[in-house]
Amino acid sequence: MDNGFRSVLQDDFKEDIVCSRSTTLSNIMYILCWIFIILLAVYAFLGLQILMISFSLPNLLTLLLSAGAAVALFFLKDQLKVEYEYTFTNGNLDFAKVMRSARRKELGSMNVKKLTACGHVAHESFQTFISMKDLVRKNWFLNRDGNLFYLYYIRDNRKHIIIIEPSEEMVALIRKTVDPGVYKG
16 A cells, blocks of 8 residues: 655665776785785894894894885785775765775765865866865775776865766766756766
8 A cells, every 4th residue: 555655765875886997906916915925024033043143234234124014014915906986975986996996095075065076087177176286085996007087176165076986877866966067978
């Protein structure tokens, strides 16, 4: 039985996950990273044994450098397998960086109604904004040849621009939500 009540509010929701199209190089770099981590860790362990037998400053520096490099590579290796996630919900756009499909880092959130300008990077208006002085630029995309889109806004008297790689469906939702004249093409 239809009681005459229907949901008049429909959520505008779209989630995009952007992956790198060329994964071969990042996979090779990831494997090389692990090889160097293991080699540097073994070298540091051997340096520790040598240091125990005969202490010297050069041996200590070698141990610290090799161990430090192994630890640094261990924490940086996840940056080689990155995805960006954009979530549009009723005018709010959330950004996240996902590393190795395991760790997620929230990058920020914005209400697209507060945008001063937006549009495709290929449009001439982008050059106007990108050449501004004191512009805070955030590149949250992976494929330079992708459908790049810019979001320009001013917050705390500072100019910001975010460059993302959304689907055309998300671009349509953004265009539908922003005030007239904000979308530049």
